[in-house]
Amino acid sequence: MVNLQADELLIEVDEREPGILVLNWLGRSASRSPGSLLHPWFDQLFGVARERNAALEMRFERLEHFNSSTIAVLIQLINSAQDRRIRMTVRYDANLRWQTLSFDALRRALRPFDHGPDQVQVQFVAQ
Amino acid sequence: MTARPPKEALTGARFKAYRDELVHDWMKIIAVLGVFLVPLFLLLDYVTMPRELLGRFAVYRGVATLTSFVQLLLLRASKPSKMAYVHGYAFNAIVCGMIVQMTVDLGGFNSGYYVGLMLVIFPVNVLLPWRSIHSAINGLLTVVMYLAANLLFGAEFPVSALVNNLYFLLSSVLLIVAMSETRYRLIQREFGLRAELEDTNVVLETSRADLKTARDRLWSEMEVAQRIQTSLLPKNRRLGPWELEASMSPAEEVGGDYYDFFETPHGERWLAIGDVSGHGVESGLVMMMTQTAIATLVNANPARTPSDVFVHTNRVIRDNVSRLGGHRYMTLNIIRLEDDRLVIAGKHQDFFVWRAKSNTVEIITNEGPWIGVVDDVRKSVEDQTLRLEVGDWLLLHTDGLTEAANASGVMFGEAGLRRVLTEVAGKVPLREAVGLVRARVEAFQQKQDDDLTIVMLRRVA
Numbered sequence: 001m002v003n004l005q006a007d008e009l010l011i012e013v014d015e016r017e018p019g020i021l022v023l024n025w026l027g028r029s030a031s032r033s034p035g036s037l038l039h040p041w042f043d044q045l046f047g048v049a050r051e052r053n054a055a056l057e058m059r060f061e062r063l064e065h066f067n068s069s070t071i072a073v074l075i076q077l078i079n080s081a082q083d084r085r086i087r088m089t090v091r092y093d094a095n096l097r098w099q100t101l102s103f104d105a106l107r108r109a110l111r112p113f114d115h116g117p118d119q120v121q122v123q124f125v126a127q
Numbered sequence: 128m129t130a131r132p133p134k135e136a137l138t139g140a141r142f143k144a145y146r147d148e149l150v151h152d153w154m155k156i157i158a159v160l161g162v163f164l165v166p167l168f169l170l171l172d173y174v175t176m177p178r179e180l181l182g183r184f185a186v187y188r189g190v191a192t193l194t195s196f197v198q199l200l201l202l203r204a205s206k207p208s209k210m211a212y213v214h215g216y217a218f219n220a221i222v223c224g225m226i227v228q229m230t231v232d233l234g235g236f237n238s239g240y241y242v243g244l245m246l247v248i249f250p251v252n253v254l255l256p257w258r259s260i261h262s263a264i265n266g267l268l269t270v271v272m273y274l275a276a277n278l279l280f281g282a283e284f285p286v287s288a289l290v291n292n293l294y295f296l297l298s299s300v301l302l303i304v305a306m307s308e309t310r311y312r313l314i315q316r317e318f319g320l321r322a323e324l325e326d327t328n329v330v331l332e333t334s335r336a337d338l339k340t341a342r343d344r345l346w347s348e349m350e351v352a353q354r355i356q357t358s359l360l361p362k363n364r365r366l367g368p369w370e371l372e373a374s375m376s377p378a379e380e381v382g383g384d385y386y387d388f389f390e391t392p393h394g395e396r397w398l399a400i401g402d403v404s405g406h407g408v409e410s411g412l413v414m415m416m417t418q419t420a421i422a423t424l425v426n427a428n429p430a431r432t433p434s435d436v437f438v439h440t441n442r443v444i445r446d447n448v449s450r451l452g453g454h455r456y457m458t459l460n461i462i463r464l465e466d467d468r469l470v471i472a473g474k475h476q477d478f479f480v481w482r483a484k485s486n487t488v489e490i491i492t493n494e495g496p497w498i499g500v501v502d503d504v505r506k507s508v509e510d511q512t513l514r515l516e517v518g519d520w521l522l523l524h525t526d527g528l529t530e531a532a533n534a535s536g537v538m539f540g541e542a543g544l545r546r547v548l549t550e551v552a553g554k555v556p557l558r559e560a561v562g563l564v565r566a567r568v569e570a571f572q573q574k575q576d577d578d579l580t581i582v583m584l585r586r587v588a
Contacts, residue, residue: 028536030576032406065530065538067577068383072404075500076454097477097541098530105458105474108507109496 001048006037009066013045021049022057029066035073042077046084055087060099061127071102078110078122085120094126142318144207149256149314151207154214157251158202161195161222180232191225194218215255216265222247223269227276235281236288244269245299252303259308266300349408353377356411359418361388366396368517368588369464372557374565376527376579383410384525384578385459387418393429397421400475400582401459401498402525413455416447417498421461433461433472434508441498448499457498460523467586468514469521473498476524479544481552483518488545488552515586520552522564523584527577534573543571557585 001021004011009029014022023045031037049056066074081088090106092099107124165188172184198214226243233240248269252262273296277284356377364371371388383403390396399421403410420443424436437459448455460475471478474495481488496507515521524544531539547567551560561581568579 064536067530068402068404068526069406072454072456075456075497079500098526101458101474101476101526105495105497106500108474108494109500109504 001045004037004041006034007031009034011041019052019054020057021045021052021054022059025058025060025063025066028064029070031067032069034070035076038070038073038077042080046081046086049081049086050084055089056081057089057091059091060103061091061093063099065098066102071106075106078106082120082122087120089123089125091125091127100126141322142315145318146256146314147209147211148207150215151202151205151211153254153256154211154218155199155202157218157254158195158199158214160250161218162192162199165192165195165222165225176233183232184229187225187228191222194221212257212261215251215257215261216268219247219251219265219269220272223272227269227273230273231276231280235277236284236292237282241273241292241296244273244296248299248303253306253310256311256314257307258311259304262307263300263304266303270296270300352408352411356382356415359415360386363389366390366464368466368586369396369584370557370587371398371582371584372561373582374561374580376565376569376575377406378527378575378578379406382406382578383414384527384580385414385417385457386523386580386582387421388464388582388584389422391426391429395425395429396464397425398462398464398469398523398582398584399460400462400523400525400580401457401473402475402578402580403455403457405455406578409451409453410455412451413444413448413457413499416444417457417459420444432510433463433470434510436461437472437495437498437508438503438505441496441504442502445499445502456500459495459498460493464584467516468512471511471513472508476526476529477541478513479522479524479541479548480513480515481520481522481548483516483520483553486549486553488548490541490545517586517588518553520548520557520560520583520585522548523582525578525580527575527579528564528568528581530577531568531572531579532576533571539568539571543567557583 001013001015003013007030008027009031010026012024012026014024016022045056048054078088078090090103092103094100103124103126110122110124169185169188172181172188176184195218198218202211202214223244226240226247229243230236230238230240248266252265255261270293274293360375361371361373366388367390373386373388375382375384375386377384383406385401385403386399388396388398399417401414401417403413403417417440420440421436424439425431440459440461444455444457458475459473461472463470471493472495474493474497478491478493479488480491491513493511494509496504498504513521522544529538529540529544544564547564551563554560555563561583564581564583565579569575
């Protein structure tokens, strides 16, 4: 799976660990419509994950910043992964206020009792 | 493959008018050449011609020059028309007639001066952009004139001289006919392409005008949306013991930031602030839905807690955005203003509290889920209490302030906001303080990428 480079954003795919596709989010995501690039790329990635029965791990600790348009797309992507029963872990930096604000609120929204019977749980890990 | 010019452009009135104008303009140039060159050749006559003929040749040249001059005057005074063709024939006949008469005087077919005829028929018939048929007639008339004059009035001649001269003259006529036809076709093609380009330009101009009309209509609709959004912002600056001031500066015509404060008919005081993901009209619509939902909920039932209002607002927004087929989410704080404290629900940016007694700024976090991600957030949201003393200030904001970046990409950040709040709190009136905070952020950022919203309140009693 090739990395995604879009303006200042780079999503690096690390496939070294068996059974896990690690996505390192690097740089900045400031596009007004990030979905146009992220959705097709993630569709492909979800296909690969399903084929290999692999889990996804998204690491945001080294990401400098993303805007509110990106978090909107990210929420859709997480929902999409849940619908496809792909296990997902989101790792973020608890010392970065903008990350805790976005992911704490998302973690609360996606607490286990809010999941439908066909959805898998998303793990949020604050480092 | 070369595109063929449209037929109507080639044969239509536009091309004829264009061609006649060209013939008219170029005929003026030929007349000018006649006025200057015909007398100039008198110098050559002086050197090469017999002395006894010089006077007669001068008269010929004088007549030809004068008629060329008259033609020039007539052409300058008239508009392009078929008359230019008559001038073409007349010029050729007069100047060639002069040369024919000179060949007669010089010994008929024995004279080599017939080459002067070529010097005239080439420029006249090649320069004038008329059809080759005119060049053919003009050239043959010249040859006939030469033949007739020298047969009737010229000296005796050997047949070989006649054949030689006719050979050259007729070959010249053939050449000018071929050149005229080629040139005419080139002009036709050039005009066809130009006409096509002009037609395309007209279509483009029309499209551009349509586009401008559509854009203006869209802009006026955007202005209406902006006006609606602005008119929804609160006007009341004093709610019980609380003085409030706010400022919102959208990055686009319609922003996704939201704030509101008001008092219900039951006497409850509410404050809300939030940020819809993304920008533009869709985000602005979600902002307006949120405002309406909260106002309706708290006005209808005075017993609602902020968390209860949050849960119901989430359901309304989630439902409406799903119906729209959109994907918009929102961070939101809903706050009930008690006499000495705030009861807060939801998750948004940290609160900046300036404590008057200690002149320090505290940063208070809040907890809650995104609005619009799931249907039911009852178990994810709780009420949180924040006590404020008389004289304390609270600053609420959207991420446009803390994430405002300078040319180096450095963000204004919470540290910047804390610093500026420390500088202004308790020192200037609340309204001025909001303006100062905004001015400081605007001066810091390289360009505004996000909406900037500041809400400040002060407990005055």
